[in-house]
Amino acid sequence: MNKDEMDAVVLVSEMQRQNLTVKEAVKAMRMYADDKNFQHELDKVYGNNLLIEDEWDNWHPSDSI
16 A cells, blocks of 8 residues: 555544544645645744734733722
8 A cells, every 4th residue: 555545544534533524524624724824824924923912902010000
């Protein structure tokens, strides 16, 4: 059995374990790919693991008074 065949067996086995149809599995993979691409685009725009602070979101000790 070659690598592609082994990968197909893994995919089908996991689909069965999760009780997913082929249509559901394809939809889930597309959703995951879209999210992965979105996260990649965010990383390109904002930099990886950078904390973005908005002026209105800064907490000051006097805010609790």
